[in-house]
Amino acid sequence: MTGAFRLLGTPRFGGIMVVSDHASNRVPDDIDLGIDRALLDQHIAVDIGVAGIAERMVERPGIAAFLGNVSRLVCDFNREEHAPAVIPIASDGHAIPGNALDHAGHEARLARFFRPYHAALADTLDAAPAALILSLHSFTPRLATSDEPRPWQIGVLYNEDDRAARIAIPLLEAEGLIVGDQEPYSGRLLNATMNRHAEAEGRPYLGVEVRQDQVGTAEGQARWADLLARVANQVALEIS
Template sequence: MSEAYAIIGAPRFGGILVVSDHASNRVPDDIDLGIDAALLNQHVAIDIGVAEVGALMAQQAGIAAFQGGISRLVCDFNRDENLPTVVPIASDGHAIPGNALDHAGHQARLARFFRPYHEALAALLAETPQALILSLHSFTPQLASSSEKRPWHVGVLYNEDDRAARIAIPLLEAEGLCVGNQQPYSGKLLNATMNRHAEADGRPYLGIEVRQDLIGDAAGQAEWAARLAKIANVVAVEIS
């Protein structure tokens, strides 16, 4: 067991692994972020709904889930290690004063959370190769720092490797969804975990962003878990 991550289900050779960097809003008792506790239930702290969707998907044969175990405000796993945003001092207009760390404190966060998370994910993928990695995130319908609405039901993100995205986008559109191709932001800019564990080794992956209000309750989580499991299985077969 690790405080940095959790594995749900049993990863199988040639299966599907659902990776959710921001699945938890947990802040360890010995860390004080200096923020209003209410922020921990907002998108700045957690990708709302993805833990539940991933866990439901992992109940299906051939699918397992790898989920971050602490809030992205403590340590953001979907960032490059050398960037200051891996331990954010602000998020969507909210200051995080407890993250104003000196060099030793910053390195301690990386050693405690970031490196164990990525080392474990790398080991899992090396020991049990997957047919497809599904990178699962959620996004807020509107950022507090912006007046722009985000109308997409789901976004598909990728960097250089768009093999899975090309298959998944029409499948999602066939569900009657408003699908964002590189929306609400580009996977060429925010794709650190998949760049490291998929693109770097040529592993097929699909970056999915679901609008958080669609997976904020049990009914929506069940609906999207079934939908994404079905689509991921089709993508895994077609991409092989």
């Protein structure tokens, strides 16, 4: 484990690698975001439930997990390095005054977290090429800035490479789930980590977003860990 990431389980050639950019709400002691600490338990700081899912999935043979180890408010790993939101100054209507950094401060934050995270992820995937990368996120049932509910229990996101998505969507629907295809938002817009480490390298990946009310408890996380492990293994078998 480093400041930027946690690696759980043993990556295996031909296995499943779970990648979750927003798995932690940790803010290092020497960083003051200038926000109410209660916000760190909300979706703007962390993808609720994903760490618990990943921790359970790696108990199964052939599955490992690479998890972000700081809050997305400290550094959002699922952005391009030079995108403004990589160190967000606002999120879902909340200002993040501690992120109003000068150039040197911005560069230092990237050097401390963003670059080590992506360098280590690249090394991990190169050392033990997975049959499938499972990009694991969660989404809020509604945004604070919107009254529009999001009905999907899980969304499947992708950019140009939809190989795994086309296999996974009917498998998930067969579980009785309401499945979003490029919902609640499009992977053509928000897919930076998979664009870099999967699509650019020709690696099969399945990008999923689970609705947070499904995975806010230990029971929900266990259920989804089992479901996603089964679906990911089936996709890996069919895509190879």
